[in-house]
Amino acid sequence: MLENEPRLTLIVAERSLARADGYCKNRDRAVARVVPALFDRDGDIVEQLSPLRPDILIDASGPFQAYGEGRYRLIEACIDQGVNYLDLADGSDFVAGVSAFNEAARTVGLFVLSGVSSFPVLTAAVRRLSLGMARVDSIRGGIAPSPFAGVGENVIRVISGYAGQPVKLVRNGRSALGHPFTEQTRYTIAPPGRLPLRNTLFSLVDVPDLRALSELWPEAKTIWMGAGPVPEVLHRALIGLAWLVRARTVRSLSPLASLMQLATNRLRWGEHRGRMFVEVAGSDQTGVAATRSWHLLAESNDGPLIPSMAVEALVRKALDGHEAPPGARAAVHDLELEDYEALFASKTINTGFRNEPVDLDTPFYAALLGDAWLSLPDEIRAMHDGTTTAEGRAPGRART
Structure with a gap:
């Protein structure tokens, strides 16, 4: 990852300087220079950011859905201080709102990119799959992490916050409401030439893709994105709880976040393989119905690296003189599958395409x-x- 890049100085900023320092001391194999810093996003951001003067700030904190009032204070400070900005946001509303800073970012020649997580690879896969298609009717995809990947507190807080709550999506050619983790599909991920994974249950999730893909492919009648957490018994327990929220029996699953994290990180079994799929259905240039799919399989511990690979790709491109164009936006056009494939090559991550x-x-x-x-x-x-x-x-x- 970026720790192996000798041209970089990585500033690890934490609310606790002791934790940041402890982290840096454990990176004894890092080739990049790794230094700790104290940073509290709830404090005076400009005062803290000014002496650090990074070329690029990466917000990997979150949960972005819970930022509330002043959610874009960090972006505003970066533009004020002349600092490029990336974040790993997975909240639809947060990512969509970043475009409000487009003119300000362009004026000072900075890039402000939001949703630089698993989001760009899915969008890039849709672009590749839809090449040469006369019409795109539906887009769907899903991510299923390994049960041994380990799930952070912020991720669980996000899921518990939106499970069962209404979310906007496109269904059957119309704007509609879906309820995360109360809608399911099954899918078998099978990268060509690799051992297929077990057929996996996926549930609808609230991700920026639902909104961004409908803007990029407005002709698509249905757009659906899901997650397939395993073991399936825990997934089904979450489905049941989400239905309680949808039925308004309980207001939210947020109070259960700690318990959910404990169960997720203790009750783990199954294949230590992460997976992802994207499927595009429509018609080819001759008018014949066509379905194309992209499959990804990550062995062992390489799967958890994928959400941060978009950041790595963008930083490496900037180091090589191919910096992202100025402006504030969702990161839907700034990476292609080729950028990811170059990083996948050094990992046990295999991808491939299937057509029907x-x-x-x-x-x-x-x-x-x-x-x-x-x-x-x-x-x-x-x-x-x-x-x-x-x-x-x-x-x-x-x-x-």
Whole structure:
């Protein structure tokens, strides 16, 4: 990650200088210079930020949904002090509101990018999948972390805050209300050439994608994003609690956040593999219905790195002289899948694409392996080319 970049000085800012100092002392293998600093976002931000003078400030605190009044004080201070800004926000309203600072950021030549977490990779995947399609009818995706990844307090606080509460989305061509964790779908994530994961239950979540994707692809009649926490028994318990909120039996699950975190981090079993999918359905240039999907599989401890990879990619691009254009916005156009793939290459993170319908003349193994077929040696492909053809659905295709 960025700790391995010798051109950087990383300032680790905490409300507790002792904690920041302890963290920095434990980074003895870091190539970058790592220094601690005291910073309290509830204090005088300009006074604290001025002596630090970073080139880029990264807000990884949160939960952004709970910032309340003055939620953009840090952004305002960065613009005032001439500091570029990135955040890992996953709150729809927070990310959408950042565009209000676009003119101010452009005037002083700064970039202010919000939602620089898992959000940009999903959007980049939709762009890749929709290339060459005449029409996009639906977009859906999901993230399922490994049960052993460890879930932070802020993440649990966010989930407990919106579970069962109404959220705006696009459904059947109309603006509608959904209720997170009370709507489900099942999906099998199967990157071509890799062992598929178990069929996973996904529940609707409140993420910036629901709003941003509808703006980028206004013709899409349905947009749906979900999370698939495992073990499934805990997921189903959360579904039941979310229904209590939806039925107004209880006001919110926020009082249960600590208990939810305890259960999530203690009751862990299953495959130590994180996964993600994006699926786009519509029609191709000939008018034939087409469904394309992108699958990601992260082995062991590499999955939790994905939410911070967008920040790493943007910082590395800036170091190489390809800084993001000035302006304040959601980070939907600032990264492409190629930027992520360059970082995935050094990790046990595998991705791939699957398309439907499959040409009936496609060799069986080509249909089974998807785009992984092209990575096989020519002599292997020649052995199986044309021997058995695909019939109907491609074997191994993710099923819902």
